[in-house]
Amino acid sequence: MSASTEPQDITTSSSNSQDASGRQPSAASSAAAQLASAQISLRKTLREFPDFPIPGIDFVDIMPLFANPDAHATLLSALELQISQSFGDSKPDVIVGLDARGFLFGPGLALRLGVPFAAVRKQGKLPGPCVTAEYIKEYGKDLFQMQQDAIKEGQKVLIVDDIIATGKLHL
Ligand SMILES: O=P(O)(O)OC[C@H]1O[C@H](OP(=O)(O)OP(=O)(O)O)[C@H](O)[C@@H]1O
Numbered sequence: 715m716s717a718s719t720e721p722q723d724i725t726t727s728s729s730n731s732q733d734a735s736g737r738q739p740s741a742a743s744s745a746a747a748q749l750a751s752a753q754i755s756l757r758k759t760l761r762e763f764p765d766f767p768i769p770g771i772d773f774v775d776i777m778p779l780f781a782n783p784d785a786h787a788t789l790l791s792a793l794e795l796q797i798s799q800s801f802g803d804s805k806p807d808v809i810v811g812l813d814a815r816g817f818l819f820g821p822g823l824a825l826r827l828g829v830p831f832a833a834v835r836k837q838g839k840l841p842g843p844c845v846t847a848e849y850i851k852e853y854g855k856d857l858f859q860m861q862q863d864a865i866k867e868g869q870k871v872l873i874v875d876d877i878i879a880t881g882k883l884h885l
C-alpha cells in the first residue's frame with residue numbers, strides 16, 4: 715500500500731451550527747485539513763494517458779481509485795466531507811449518477827448518505843417513460859435519459875460524475 719492511497723480518517727460530526735457544515739471552528743478547520751489531505755492523496759492515485767481516445771485529449775484515468783480499497787474508502791469519505799462542508803445539514807434527497815462513470819461514484823455515496831440513487835443513462839437503455847436531453851461533450855454529442863419517476867417534485871438532487879473536461883455536459 716503506498717502512502718498516496720492511505721485512507722484518511724475524515725469522519726464528520728454535524729452538531730452545534732458554527733459554519734456551513736455545522737461544526738465548531740476548530741472541528742471545521744480540522745475537517746478542511748483532512749479533506750485537503752485526502753484530495754492530494756486521491757489526485758496522486760489518478761493516471762494520465764495522452765492522446766486517448768483521440769489525439770489531443772489528455773485522458774485522466776480514474777480506475778485506480780476503485781482498484782485500491784483504501785483509495786476507494788478515502789474517496790467516499792472525501793465526497794461525504796465535501797458535501798457536509800458545502801451544504802451543512804442540508805443533505806441531498808437523491809444522488810443522480812451520470813452514465814457511465816458517474817455510476818462508479820454515485821451508488822456508494824448514496825448508500826453512505828442513506829439516500830436513493832437514480833441513473834441518468836445514454837438514450838435507449840432505460841425502460842418506461844423517460845425525459846431526454848442532448849448534451850455536448852469533449853469529443854462528441856449524445857442524448858441522456860432519465861426515468862420520469864426517478865425524482866419527485868421538490869427533491870434536492872446532487873449530480874455525481876467523474877470529471878469535468880470542457881464542462882459542457884454539466885452546464
Ligand atoms: O466536461 P465535459 O467535456 O462535458 O466531459 C466530461 C464528461 O465526459 C465523460 O463522459 P463520456 O460520456 O465521454 O464517458 P463515459 O461514458 O465513460 O462516462 C466524463 O465521464 C464526463 O461525463
Ligand SMILES: Nc1ncnc2[nH]cnc12
Pocket residue numbers: 771772773774775852877879880
Ligand atoms: N480528458 C478526459 N479524461 C477522462 N475522461 C474524460 N471525459 C472527457 N474528457 C475526459
